Amino acid sequence: MPSIIETAKTGRAGCRTCKTPIGKGELRFGEEVPNAFSAGEMTYNWHHLACAAKKKPSALKEALDSTDQTVPDKEELLKAIEVNAKTEKPTVLPYAEYAPTARAACIGCTEKIEKGHLRVAIESEDDGSPFPRSGPRYLHVACAVDHAGDDPDEFFERVKANSKNVEMKDMQELEAALQA
Numbered sequence: 001m002p003s004i005i006e007t008a009k010t011g012r013a014g015c016r017t018c019k020t021p022i023g024k025g026e027l028r029f030g031e032e033v034p035n036a037f038s039a040g041e042m043t044y045n046w047h048h049l050a051c052a053a054k055k056k057p058s059a060l061k062e063a064l065d066s067t068d069q070t071v072p073d074k075e076e077l078l079k080a081i082e083v084n085a086k087t088e089k090p091t092v093l094p095y096a097e098y099a100p101t102a103r104a105a106c107i108g109c110t111e112k113i114e115k116g117h118l119r120v121a122i123e124s125e126d127d128g129s130p131f132p133r134s135g136p137r138y139l140h141v142a143c144a145v146d147h148a149g150d151d152p153d154e155f156f157e158r159v160k161a162n163s164k165n166v167e168m169k170d171m172q173e174l175e176a177a178l179q180a
């Protein structure tokens with residue numbers, strides 16, 4: 001999703017991270033999101049640059065790389081990004097991550113996924129129930145192939161693009177599992 005850095009034209013927008021206003025004339029980071037009030041339209045969620053460095057380090061990094069704005073504290077922001085990117089949580093499904101707890105059960109084999117093991121998070125399937133479950137559902141690496149759809153290579157590419165802080169060797173293991 002494209003995001004931008006621009007000078008705030010008004011002082012009305014609040015920062016989504018710290019909930020305080022972003023002053024007129026201050027640089028702000030905007031993340032493009034679907035407009036909740038108007039289907040098909042896009043809008044921006046705004047953040048102070050320093051707040052974005054904490055909450056959205058990889059998106060801010062992209063915006064800093066592509067902006068033609070002069071960002072006075074760019075060096076400091078880049079340092080903060082480097083630190084915070086190490087613990088950033090993925091936000092776009094599907095992705096792979098190390099299970100932070102052993103609470104989630106695999107939707108493939110229904111066994112619990114051990115803490116610290118790599119798991120694949122996918123969108124909840126619409127099963128037609130009147131109360132669809134929202135949020136991700138989880139799979140063992142070995143169980144992911146049954147939920148990768150018709151094109152496991154394409155599925156893997158999406159998982160890889162959305163994942164953060166997963167070691168290369170674990171990604172390769174997932175890729176191999178999906179090709180099984």
Ligand SMILES: [Zn+2]
Binds near residue numbers: 015018020051
């Ligand atoms: Zn803020």
Ligand SMILES: [Zn+2]
Binds near residue numbers: 107109110140143
């Ligand atoms: Zn499983």
